[in-house]
Amino acid sequence: MKARVTIMLKDGVLDPQGEAIRHALGGLGHDGVNSVRQGKLIELDLTSTDVEAARAEVAKMCEGLLANTVIEKYSIEIA
Structure with missing residues (x-):
């Protein structure tokens, strides 16, 4: 099973990399x-079979x- 985690700065937190x-x-x-917010994407390969x-x-x-x-805030996708 694969998990995809998207991590972004919370609204209101300055993003100097995004501005650059x-x-x-x-x-x-x-x-x-007009603006850019940059974040991280992490993919995990899991052994679990229970979503x-x-x-x-x-x-x-x-x-x-x-x-x-x-x-930071994060969201999780399980596939």
Whole structure:
């Protein structure tokens, strides 16, 4: 079973990397970009066959290590 975790900064948290990307895109002639938020995508290959158990385990991973829940939010997809 595969899990995909998307981690993004919470709304209201400054994103200097996103701003640097936006600025670089403008320098390359892509002037129509108002803002950029960048994040992380983590793919996990799990041994679990129970979708809800896998989701709970991945949520514990996010809370304990993968995401800084003070400034980041995460979403989990199980396939």
